[in-house]
Amino acid sequence: MGTARKYAIRLGEERSWTVYLHRQVHKALGRLLNGLPDGGRISHTALRQQLAGTNLPMRHTAEILAALDLLDEDRATTAREWIERRTAELPGSFAADVRGWLLWLLDGDARTRPRAMGTLHSYFGSVRPIVERWSEHRIQLREITPQDVTDAVVDLRGSQYTATLASLRSLFRYAKKSRRIFTNPLRGIRVGRRPPGPVMPMSDEEIRHVQTTAQAPAARLAVALAAVHAARGEAIRALLLDDLDFRQDRITIGGNSQPMGSLTRAALRSWLTERRTRWPHTLNRHVLVSRQTTNGTSPVSAYFLKRQLTLHGVSLDRIRADRVFGEALATGADPLHLTAIFDLSETTAVKYATLARQLLNEPTGQEPGRAT
Incomplete structure (x- = not known):
């Protein structure tokens, strides 16, 4: 001792x-x-x-x-228990394929380094819903075609598309290496960030899903910052206590000072109360802290927000886009206004304004969607 x-x-x-x-x-x-x-x-x-x-x-x-x-060091045993438990929930022959893949990621081999558990969680979270959909018309992994892969990722955009395709590429690389499949259906599909698709207002179903999923104070705060201030994930993680001015009802995000508003203020107070309760002596000046960062000065990792939201089907990018698009509809599709209040690039502001102008000019009787 x-x-x-x-x-x-x-x-x-x-x-x-x-x-x-x-x-x-x-x-x-x-x-x-x-x-x-x-x-x-x-x-x-x-x-x-x-x-x-x-x-x-x-x-x-x-x-x-x-x-x-x-x-x-017995975490490998715990990791194997997690793999056995989660893959047992998968349908049919897919369970054995995914189980072998995760064990390969965990242990590595002569040419592949072992991966961290965070990587396994992320990869499995991306692949699981796709495998469950495939099981409705396929029996095993070797039956998957390039068209199946294309259909699985067709609605994904940005980082979600990139992460999902990278996870699938890893899965099929293992399957080909271990002779579980004859041909790789991802061959010829390039892993790269897909340009964002047409921005449309969030549906009522999407909004209900966000409301029911974002229950923890940290998750609610991230959603509020994206929904009210169109804050990006990196700006949310970088937010400091010094950026909050409750007396003047102002918040500075990414160097841009904005009115705080009742929704943001309530979400901040709820999270800060939990923060003080859990880590009353932390010297970390970031608003969001975790068990890993409370004794240091760095921001939470990108995986912190992913674990809170993305793995449960909530996209901050989608919420942020809905906020910008709603502002464009409400203010006559003025790109200069969007640039001023959200610190957007000229190209991005014009894109939102153009789409909003198209919807605003649609004939009466057509529903352009719901503005927020």
Whole structure:
């Protein structure tokens, strides 16, 4: 125990830890190591279980235990359990194909490096709904045709299209390598960002899905920032506490100061209350923080928002586009106005304004869609 604490003090001095972080790390080490017999080790799973819900720093503690050879790395077992559980939910022969693929990603081989669990989660989240649709008219992976792939991604745009196609390419690369398929249906399909398709207002069904899915305070805040201020994901992650001015009812996003509004203000207060409750002593100045960033100064990762929203079918890009398009319809399709309030490029503003003008000029009796 004494050795671990001395190492923690030296590591903290090298990395300029705060007094609070030093104290929390020592507390975590005490919780884990008190009563541990000489020569004993603690598993990574046990570490997570004992520190869960305590706000004690798991990552820093695990790093110290690993450096002192006191940590038993058993996460591979946990990962395999996750793979077995999730692939068992897939239909028919597809389950075995996807299971083999995920295990290959986890372990790697002589020519392929192992992938992190976050990558497995992301890839599986992209592939699962497609596999479930394929199972309605196909029995196994080797029956999938290039047309099936094209149909699966035809409605996707931007980063969602790129991520999904990259996941499918990985799946079929494994299937070809392991001789589960004869020909690769993705051959000739280029993985690249597809230009955004025609922007249309969100349907009532899409809005209901967002409302029912975004329940956590962090998710509701991200949706509010996209829906009210047309904020991009990177701008949401970069938002600082210093960018909030509740007294003047202003918020600065991406360097652009805007009125905060009641919806944003309510979402911010809800999230900031949870933030103070969970991490009352964090020095991180970013509005959004997570267990991984609360003891540092960096923003949350892109996967933080993806886990909260994208993997559940909610696209911030779609919400943001709906907000810009709604503003274009409400203000007479003026590209200069869109550029001023949303900090859009001239090309993007003209694109929205042109489409809005087309819909505004449609004959009465045709429904152009619902503006927000």
